[in-house]
Amino acid sequence: MRCSQILLVLVFLTAPAAASGQQLVPATIREQVVTRGARDALSEISSDPKQWAYVLSQIETGNADWVGAAIVLRPASDGGAASELDDSMFVALRRAPETVLLQAIPVFSLTVVCGGRGDPLPSFEQAIDEVDTTEAAVSSVERPSLADKRRECLSALRQSREHLRRFLGRTP
Numbered sequence: 001m002r003c004s005q006i007l008l009v010l011v012f013l014t015a016p017a018a019a020s021g022q023q024l025v026p027a028t029i030r031e032q033v034v035t036r037g038a039r040d041a042l043s044e045i046s047s048d049p050k051q052w053a054y055v056l057s058q059i060e061t062g063n064a065d066w067v068g069a070a071i072v073l074r075p076a077s078d079g080g081a082a083s084e085l086d087d088s089m090f091v092a093l094r095r096a097p098e099t100v101l102l103q104a105i106p107v108f109s110l111t112v113v114c115g116g117r118g119d120p121l122p123s124f125e126q127a128i129d130e131v132d133t134t135e136a137a138v139s140s141v142e143r144p145s146l147a148d149k150r151r152e153c154l155s156a157l158r159q160s161r162e163h164l165r166r167f168l169g170r171t172p
Helices: 003-014 026-036 038-046 049-060 064-076 079-095 097-104 124-139 144-167
Strands: none
Touching (some): 026 038, 079 097
């Protein structure tokens, strides 16, 4: 192979999945971060609203590989992207509390992840129900090495109720 052919093959193999119409997978995100840097990878991924929504929805599943993808993107995020990653990790906490507490903290702040969404659900009832179900999920974590994180997270979840009451104009 000539040098130009090798370069073309390398560009093809490392091109973002979105450019080829494929859904991103965590391994591709990690590879993009390693080869291009977290800021460039995040910028490219979040520049396509459909692709970004897909990534966030996958993080919300709590799948360990997707939590790992969020972890490599979070340090490069700011503003809206950071808030959206934090909110997705909060949803993941309810679905896979052990995975989130074990892997995501401290890259994601425990008080942010366990403190609820930055932009709560539309109604007080929905928002409180989400906190309640998340608290039940976190309460189910039994791994001894996560006892301190579990306790701190439960405390932050309790505090988030007060925040929701104030934010959504409810009195106790």
